[in-house]
Amino acid sequence: MTANPLLEVNNLKIYFPIKKGVIKKKVTYVKAVDDISFLIKEGETLGLVGESGCGKSTTGRGITQLVPVTEGEITFQGENLAELAKGDLRERRKDMQMVFQDPYASLNPRLTVEDILAEPLKAHGVKSKKERIERINKMLDVVGLNRNFAYRYAHEFSGGQRQRIGIARALILNPKLIIADEPVAALDVSIQAQVLNLLKDLQKDFDLTYLFISHDLSVVRHLCDRVAVMYLGRMAETGSTEKIFENPLHPYTQTLLEAIPISNPRDKKERIILKGDVPSPVDPPKGCAFVGRCPKAFDRCHHDRPQLLKMNAEQEVACHLYDE
């Protein structure tokens, strides 16, 4: 695990303005992503976890330039994406593909599987139809779909099959990085396992790097090498999967893990239940984002924003508890 960083995100901020007033004065911002940094090394899987609204999906969209980045640097294979010309950016996209959460909404119902899979090829200059069909057929084999399916429409498939199509679309350009935004959240349990296994197999076969965005800690634990925990647009803790699950440092990570339902009734346990809801990203707390719900909050947490601290070789945490 000494590979080079494939993707580096530094001080990423993504703010959405809320327009108000007659002449549309920009008054407030939704701070969806508020100054986060992380990196992904080649061949590894980074899990980005957090509850809904914590900014994990926005981060993914920011990296692929689907939403405008307010501030910060995204370096992919050593190139700063913000500094790339438009054409080059499109070229880079080839190496950085997304898999989306909702397999129903992410496939255009008016297109056949072939059309859907041909689209990235066309967009990136594969002109020969023969070559396209060849690659599509190959890709269908890879994701475990019948070649005949190429002429069917997306709506004829079940959720698991659709997600395979979505994965095929992402893979067809031989990308380096796959950003998977909750790829199994909408699937039934039995299907979820199939897809997770597929993702694992593909990673091995194609040397893929994953940014795996999920709210499901069990899935993350199963799939990821490293985990980054986000809360309200900020990074709470990052570290290797082992460390995070065995020895969570941030109080939020701790409660998050506590909240996971047990997997066997014999394991019934007493636990701390987190109180209250996630506050609004329009008006986040001044100090630590988690301060309002944190069982261990103290005075300083209200004023100072904690920075990520390297706790050990594999773990960083943003919490004043570990400031010393």
Next chain:
Amino acid sequence: MTMTKNVLDIKDLTINFKSEGKELSVVDGISFSIKAGETLGVVGESGCGKSVTSLSIMGLIPSPPGRVANGTIEFEGKNLLDFKEKEMRKVRGNEISMIFQEPMTSLNPVFTIGKQINEVLLLHNEMNKSAARNRSIEMLKLVGIPRPEQIYHNYPYQLSGGMRQRVMIAIGLACQPKLLIADEPTTALDVTIQAQILNLMRDLKEKTDTSIMFITHDLGVVAEMCDRVVVMYSGQVVEETDVDTLFNDPKHPYTLGLLGSIPKATEKIDRLYSIRGQVPQAGTVERGCRFADRCDKVMPRCYTEDPPLLKMKEGHQCRCWLYAEEEGGAEIDS
């Protein structure tokens, strides 16, 4: 097992839905019962018929296209299917109440929280408005809503999903029902909020002694909440047992597969067990075991004969030919 009396007894319930001129049995001859004070988990993947079953208990199956084709739903000894609409209205919300999966849309956006709790109170109780108001605020307090007097006047959009689900629970429990049907009440919620709600439900159950029928696809939630579990697959009950047996001695290949395919937060498994194939639409398999296509232990017999529900031990039944001879389990008449 103590012989507590059953609150709900479902026998041979078959529900058909009409689609493109054909009638499909979405629920096909299911039977189970819920004892007083018990939490029964109904587990299954999407399309297995668990929600339809719960709606049929409430008498809320959209008709057409759906209809109860066969069977009985006995609630405290009386068959609900014989009830007239007017009698049924007295049961709903009063003796049996229900909370739904989507807290965001289950509350009427144009009425205040208070009005929506009052509504059910005034419907089923002889009380005046101010009494209803007091009781509503009491209920809000009970489900752990801070500043209940203020929330009473709020509209649903002003509350978060977790809070709304608490309100739904308050509405469900307002008339102290004998049975609460919870249809995936936490699926749409974040883990931390889910934990809050599950905790709340456990607490309330202890306080009120209400029986709960807990419908979910999440086995983790089942493990936390339920006393007994019914596993459904494609409109049928494939296994019924107490929760401990389910997790530690499951019999049906589907249950086994399901347990195996769930990743665990507590340990790292390199490769998940996965059930092959797709979840069939309920009612589409005409003959044989409905799981046969996906089963690793499938036998020729599975394709041709419908497996009966076999008794494994007291309170444990399983619908699989695997156990027909070896356990000698008696067939439970269906």
Next chain:
Amino acid sequence: MGIHKKIWFIMLLAFVLFLAACQGNNDVNETDDNETPDETIDTEENAGNNEDDMNDGNNEEEADHGGEVTVGIEAEPTSMDPQNTTDGNSATVQSTMFEGLLRFDEDMSIVPVLAEDYDYSEDATEVTFTLREGVTFHDGTEFDANVVKENLDYVRDSDNGLARSSFFSFIDEVIVDDDFTVTVRAEEPNSAMASYMAHSSAAMKSLEEYEKKNEDEDYNLDREGAVGTGPFQFVEWRDSEHVIVEKFDGYWNEEELARVDQITFRPVQEASTRVNMLQTGEVDLIFPIPTLNAGELEQEDDIDLYTGPTTDVFYIGMNFENEKYHDLDVRQAMNHAIDKDGLIAQVLDGYGTIADSAIAPNVYGYSGQPIYEYDVAGAQELMDGSGQPDGFEATLWTRNNTEFISVAEYAAIQLEEIGIDVEVQAYEAGTLFDMLDEGDGTDLWIGRWSPGTGEADYGLRPNFASDRVPPNFNNSGFYINEELDELFDEALATPDEDEALDIYADIQQRIYEDAPWVFLHIPDAIIAKNQNLEGVYVLPSGAVNLNLAEFR
């Protein structure tokens, strides 16, 4: 909060309901409110209320006291000032309130009204009026020679911007001889002066109105200044609703005192609606009426129908600047190509007569000519003999009302039979006048002309004199005929009636033979009324006089 909103919502609904229920009665309520404190204006208030009663069919009961007449007219009047009026609807309303020195009677002959007598000077440059004494205006002021002078001087003065100012431009001076004698002197000999003075625009208005206008620039003579000497006085004008006039008790001619208490004029634009209203008894008299409905109304027992010729002449004008029409053969061919009998039968349902001159028989000075008979073969021969044997393309402009359009359609269909390919274009009347006055691109157009003075000069000169080509009106076809120009002046300067008539006959013959128009027809005036109403006079011009109307 929630309850409040609910209340708001209900109140909003209630408000809407309330408005819907009450607003309809508004008028009545308002008048009722005003009535209580002030008893003296009783008659006027009654007028407002009785209008509603009438709809319930209370006519019979009212008959003893005179009753009230409701008249459905075609369009909104445009003014209550005769001197600023050019349309028939306004004139009809005004005729109940205003009188001039003279007027036309039912035979189109000139009879004295406010003048007892008049005399032309030998050379026809002056006419002297002996005025009637003891005439008072509605506002109580006296009528005398000075009033005549002031009225004529006011209307003549173009600074006052009255529509009829040029109509009186022939006057050189108005001389007050004594209190009740006044002389009008013309710049040139003019034997038609009496006709001009009998025109409805030569009505006498109370001098007080002029004073009010002088004092207050914004004083609206068109709407408020309706103070004349007629048997009715002005009450109220509500746009699109009604004009109400009521009986004037101080009318000078006691024999012709008004016999009803009130007349209400209601503008109703849709002809079929007017007919329906007459049938249901909502109005007592309507005009004009579509010819087709006339036949139907004729069958109804309790409705009387009047039909009789008017002084309007319908024609197709042609533009002489356009070479197509230079050939007399072509013009005559066009006249022969149109079946006027068929036109009258089909378009006018028989309610019309063929125009056998450029003016109608009821116009003073008329002389009929042998008409151009319908003869397609003959017309085709004429065309063959002309420079355009294969015909040509033409555009026919028409006003966009049913009557004109039907005529245009009919003519177009028939002209096509001799190879003249006609495209009909309909324009709103004002636009059409404007286009004709501009004189650009005029080709063929459907025209209608009626001399308001009822005599030949005004019937012919504007249409055929060389100095009346655009932008002056109304020789829109640029028809130049110098012989005619001389004859016009000669006729006007001839004081001897018979001689003048001979000249006019000559003029008409020349015009008819030269065919600068396609002469079409003279429509009938069609007026229908409730059988109970009597004493309605119809003038040959088609105008209706209601001054002596009464209920049977």
Next chain:
Amino acid sequence: MDKQKKNSPFRIFLRKFLKQKLAVFAFGLVIAIVLVGIFGPLFSPYDPHRPVTAQYPDMGIDLEQLTSLTLEIEGLLSNGETIEQQELTQIQTETDDRRIAAVRRSQSGIRVSANSSGYTDAIVESGDVSAVSKVLVRGEIPLDDAEPTISQIRINQPDASFSEGDSYQIEVSALLTDGTEITSLDNLKELAEELYGEEEEEDTSGFQSSTTNDDDAASFQINSLTEDTVSVDEDGVVSFESDGEGLVQIQAGEAKSLVQFQVGPDSIEPVLTSLVLQSTTIELNDAYKHQSPSSLHLFGTDHQNRDILSRVIHGTKETLLIGFVSVAIGTVIGTVLGLLAGYYGGWLDSLVTRMTDVLLAFPGILLAIAVIAFLGAGITNIIFAVAVFTIPVFIRIVRASTLSLKEMTYVEAAKSIGVPNTVIIFRHIFPGTLSVVMVYLTMRIGVAILIGAALSFLGLGGDITAPEWGSMLSAAKDNSGTIFHATFFPGLAIVITVLSFNIFGDGLRDALDPKLKE
């Protein structure tokens, strides 16, 4: 391959659509109407621009369609000679009821023309003599047998001259309009009393005007026109009082004749004593207009006697043109602007939205009226007017639909792949808006046709002579109370067409609605 195609969104839509029987029927109607619009003119029974009467000969339809004829008359002089009508002077003509028929003198004779169905008397008068002919006009209203009236009176002209003190019994015969003759004075008198006795009093219209006839008041009269030479009593006995010329006139109803006597020795100039009409009954047809529906004209004829069926058929094209073209223009412009504004947002969006707001601030028909008033009437202008107010509607719906489609994950997916914006718009967004556009398009066609008709009604329509349904309705609207078919059929054509489009659009909507399951 076939099996796959079966599940294409189009096939699914088609299956859903075909399930709606009514909509399919409406679609059939739409197709039929379009076909009529294109090919109808080839099959229309008549030329829609010309009166049918002018077409009967060409079409080989042989109908007695005499609408007018020339009546020849002769004058009978007292010396027994006849004179041709050209030589007759001072001829005056009149009919009892001009609505039914008109009579006038022309170069070739007396011309009688039918106006509308009924019967009336045509009176020809020359000086002191007159004759009457019955005019029967056949038309819609079936006629009862007309009561005959007295047409001509013939008085035997004595050859001899008389002298003072003589007396003479006049011998009279009379011809009735039905051709029967009356030979005695008493019979004539009796008949005249019977026929005209009461009628004459009946002028109670309450209208006072110059044209009311009050001269010939009596039903039967016999009187001397030269009272100093002859006198006559009621029974027709003439007494001669002095020398000279004696004239006696007999009048029965409208017919008048003279008899001339030479009293004394001086010979006298012969005078016109009576008029002889070539026919006493004239039968004409009212074939001018508004023929009721019949096997010849299924929808009847209009006010210019044009075949309404043919006009409705020809009008289909115009009407459809207004519907299709205006909506097509509106749709194309509206869709393009809506797509661009919705997809790109920013200043373009603000501009387009503002523009739509302003356009929508005018109610549709007012906007159309404004455009027509500005550009003048005409089919192209109607099309333009309707297009103008169709544009903002489409901008709105397409923009809204674009905004929601823009947020679809598959659009995001395409973006993330690096698909260019234009491709995204045309491949992913436009097809998505298409369903709602299609629905609105069909519905709007109906609206456009209605607006076109309303503009015509308000007098702002296109070419008035063109066979366009709206103008047809507008032209016939004044008579809607009396002439049913002239408004009914064009109106029905509009209703059926608009209804077809609306039901079809409804069917489309249901078929395209993803919430409705197959």
Next chain:
Amino acid sequence: MLNFILRRLLGMIPILLIITIIAFLFVHLTPGDPIRIMYGAEIDQETYQQMRESEGFNDPLIVQYGRYMYNMTIQGDFGQSYRTRSDVSDEVLRRFNYTFVLTILSMFWAILIGVTVGIISATKRNSLVDRVGMISTITALSIPEFWFGLMMMQVFAVQLGWFPTSGSGTWIHLILPSLTLGFGVAATIVRFTRSSVLEVLREDYVRTARAKGQKESVVIWSHVLRNALIPVVTMAGLQFGFLIGGAVVVEQVFAWPGLGSYLIDGILTRDYPVIQALILLFSLQFLIINLLVDISYGFLNPQIRYE
């Protein structure tokens, strides 16, 4: 909320300004001459020019526009009608009453019929009642308004004599025109209500209400209707524009002395001040209705707050 209304009102100003310019250009560039229209053919060139001068038609357009704006905004004077010489603002106000009453009553019918039938249709979906209701509404949408009006008049006024044929005066006069006018809108509202109710019936909270044991009628009339009305109110607001357009035709047919007939007369006679004033008024009316619709949202939908 007051702030919101104020802001919206201020926002109208630029739109109205654009509209005054459009209206002004529209009337002044249209062919047709008001002087000719006023006096017909019977005035000569000299008088004609005199009148043009005195009405100020010979000034440059910008000067005329300036004068118009000055008179309107500073003096509150909309000018005098060329046709009837009455004060336009008085006349518009007076006629506004008529049109207002007509449109309000039409809207009342439309909503009464529309919402009732819409709900019945939706709750009895696919039944005979529903089908009949849907087919008749779609037919209602396909009938030309004036034709319908004329037929109503023929049947109810002429044949049966129940109502006066036309004119104004009592509330009875209002019935036929308002029904004619409301008819088409009712059809639209029926369709809209139906689909809106169907939509809401699918909502989870309706199931919640039923699960509470609430009576179906209460579910429909309280839970469903309140929510379903939100889009219906928007649509009804927009239909007001349609009503004003329809009023032009219907007022013409029934001789109702409202703004519609005033406008048509105005346009036909190039009565500039009338046209300008009415276009402005109609636009203002439309904007205000939109505002009212937005405000009524607040009553119907608590989620909308006005900042």
